[in-house]
Amino acid sequence: MQLPAHFEYQRARSVEHALALLSRHGPEARLIAGGHSLIPMMKLRLAQPELLIDINEVPELGGIEITEDEIRIGALVRHTQLLDCAEVGRSAPMLHDAERVIADPLVRNRGTVGGSVCQADPSEDLSGAFSALRAVADIAGPAGERTVPMRGFFHGPYQTAVGPDELLLRLRVPLPAPGLRTGSAYRKVSRRAGDWAVGAAGAAVTLAPDGTVAEVGIGLTALGAREFVATEAEDLLRGQRPTPEAIDAAGRAAAQHCEPVADQRGPVEYKRHLAGELTRRVLRDALARAGGR
Ligand SMILES: Cc1cc2nc3c(=O)[nH]c(=O)nc-3n(C[C@H](O)[C@H](O)[C@H](O)COP(=O)(O)OP(=O)(O)OC[C@H]3O[C@@H](n4cnc5c(N)ncnc54)[C@H](O)[C@@H]3O)c2cc1C
Structure with missing residues (x-):
């Protein structure tokens, strides 16, 4: 059995706390959400962070909200949660089509929307889906919040617009004006x-x-x-x-x-x-x- 290298672990209580930990520990620190991509990479020693910052208990990162003109999906929303949201299925059925074919219930119960797009694996289903939907990403960093369109978010395999001292807050999917088919x-x-x-x-x-x-x-x-x-x-x-x-x-x-x-x-x-x-x-x-x- 392969084991990761030694690492420290801290649980973030808020976005501010996670950002402070990222700033304090620099690029050797990594955020962990569902862990379904990061832990296998650590076991293979493809990633060797010195500190894991667990964001699973950061309340601001959860939840799905649907307004008149957009769907807001917190970075920490699990695949299963997105699939269970009937309103998402009605407003953006592509997201449900994509979620149904991601791995299996074990992965979907734990893996997150934010972890999927931040991983930026070329085979990540949600990357293609959110790009087709022209979603935008809200990112928090030491200088405040900024918004990056998905078309501009992926810089290459396993590389995104999210800097080492930043955190993805949510994805927002625009909805067409009422009346348009x-x-x-x-x-x-x-x-x-x-x-x-x-x-x-x-x-x-x-x-x-x-x-x-x-x-x-x-x-x-x-x-x-x-x-x-x-x-x-x-x-x-x-x-x-x-x-x-x-x-x-x-x-x-x-x-x-x-x-x-x-x-x-x-x-x-x-x-x-x-x-x-x-x-x-x-x-x-x-x-x-x-x-x-
Ligand atoms: C057996 C298996 C099969 C799979 N099959 C598929 C498949 O068919 N299709 C598919 O699309 N996916 C598949 N996946 C991947 C799955 O969707 C994971 O959930 C996803 O890749 C990563 O989500 P996570 O929450 O586990 O991220 P983690 O592993 O926790 O993190 C992944 C990366 O994102 C970073 N990160 C996480 N959250 C944030 C954030 N909020 N802000 C900034 N950076 C962040 C981490 O630092 C890390 O670099 C599979 C995974 C497994 C284990």
């Missing part, structure tokens, strides 16, 4: 139920009153898309009628512009094919939920 969906291909994605895609579509695409977000997971987004496919669809031909063209653009890597889950050509096909399917699913076409 909108829908979203997420699909994942994995080798076995509960596995990490071979490839996955999410789409969020909002239709204008004349039936054209007012806004579209397309996220790709594990498929080598820059910042988890298929920008070129989005640009092709925006302002168009979502015809089968337009959807097909978006699928082709998603496949062409992603840069997947070959690994034990499949070769590059297969992953490119998945990017195209999954993009077409989630667009059709999202449109069906929007009552479009």
